[in-house]
Amino acid sequence: MSDSEVLRAPHVLEYPYVRSVGPVIGAFLTGLRDGRILGAQSHDADGTATVIVPPTEYDPITSADVGDLVEVGQSGVVTTWSWAAEPKRDQPLERPFAWALIKLDGATTAMLHVVDAGSPDAMSSGMRVTARWRPAGERVGRVQDIECFVPEGSTP
Amino acid sequence: MSAEPVTTLATPMHLDYQYTAGLSQSRFLQGIAQGKFIGQRCPACHQVYVPPRGSCPTDGVATTDPIELGNSGTVTTYCVVNVPFQGQSIEIPYICAQILLDGANITFMGLIQELPADQVRMGLRVEAVWVDKDQLGLTMASVKYFRPTGEPDADYETFKAYS
Numbered sequence: 324m325s326d327s328e329v330l331r332a333p334h335v336l337e338y339p340y341v342r343s344v345g346p347v348i349g350a351f352l353t354g355l356r357d358g359r360i361l362g363a364q365s366h367d368a369d370g371t372a373t374v375i376v377p378p379t380e381y382d383p384i385t386s387a388d389v390g391d392l393v394e395v396g397q398s399g400v401v402t403t404w405s406w407a408a409e410p411k412r413d414q415p416l417e418r419p420f421a422w423a424l425i426k427l428d429g430a431t432t433a434m435l436h437v438v439d440a441g442s443p444d445a446m447s448s449g450m451r452v453t454a455r456w457r458p459a460g461e462r463v464g465r466v467q468d469i470e471c472f473v474p475e476g477s478t479p
Numbered sequence: 480m481s482a483e484p485v486t487t488l489a490t491p492m493h494l495d496y497q498y499t500a501g502l503s504q505s506r507f508l509q510g511i512a513q514g515k516f517i518g519q520r521c522p523a524c525h526q527v528y529v530p531p532r533g534s535c536p537t538d539g540v541a542t543t544d545p546i547e548l549g550n551s552g553t554v555t556t557y558c559v560v561n562v563p564f565q566g567q568s569i570e571i572p573y574i575c576a577q578i579l580l581d582g583a584n585i586t587f588m589g590l591i592q593e594l595p596a597d598q599v600r601m602g603l604r605v606e607a608v609w610v611d612k613d614q615l616g617l618t619m620a621s622v623k624y625f626r627p628t629g630e631p632d633a634d635y636e637t638f639k640a641y642s
Contacts, residue, residue: 328509331498333496333497334496336493338492343486344485349486463485464485464488
């Protein structure tokens with residue numbers, strides 16, 4: 324038998340996991356479904372008020388329980404980004420896009436999402452972007468309920 | 480819009496592999512597609528492995544000689560499955576057994592049918608039941624299951640090294 328006779332076949336593994344999301348992420352996802360972005364109120368070690376987006380159950384710096392959830396803005400600032408020139412299957416957009424950390428208005432932390440800017444030339448750290456939502460009827464309570472962010476001033 | 484709070488998140492994982500069987504398993508599967516079990520013998524210790532992996536785990540040498548094994552074997556140990564689980568395709572209770580094919584020096588797992596689950600035993604002689612000839616393929620699904628041959632049970636001494 325030659326190497327050309329070695330058998331090959333597709334082998335697909337699927338794990339249909341369903342995670343329990345807990346009270347804080349659950350509230351965040353419920354907010355997304357309802358078209359709102361929520362963060363957790365907390366404090367720095369020096370007492371400065373912070374808002375963690377997406378919210379965590381504990382402050383990542385002080386480990387203290389977080390306070391109430393508050394709604395933050397639907398627009399914010401790109402703090403850093405990376406261009407995805409050749410999107411892969413199951414990535415958020417089928418056309419080239421930017422992965423970006425976005426600090427929403429009213430938030431202290433940046434959250435990872437994607438920016439549909441058309442070209443890396445349209446991307447810069449410090450640029451303002453705004454959320455483009457899926458239609459309400461398609462939102463189920465997951466981060467993809469925000470389809471992407473777009474440069475502020477373009478059609479959301 | 481639902482008013483119920485979100486409590487779960489579906490996070491399915493989907494891993495797309497291309498499995499390459501290698502020379503030894505390819506030969507084995509070519510045999511399966513013809514309704515035969517083909518193992519390999521170690522040139523150093525003369526043990527016969529099925530399915531073959533291409534090398535002897537004891538001697539670390541390549542196993543290149545193909546050996547056609549019989550269609551019958553001996554149950555060395557077994558498990559009666561009574562617990563239902565997601566994706567189960569066989570009606571419970573059913574018997575999952577380690578089978579030592581005649582001429583082989585290693586067992587492999589097989590389904591036992593045509594026998595009430597409470598009658599399975601170590602030493603039971605079984606034979607492979609294959610799918611119809613035109614359904615044979617490069618897959619272990621070509622072996623439908625094993626069933627009792629009706630022969631007397633094998634003497635424990637003949638398989639105790641494998642149980």
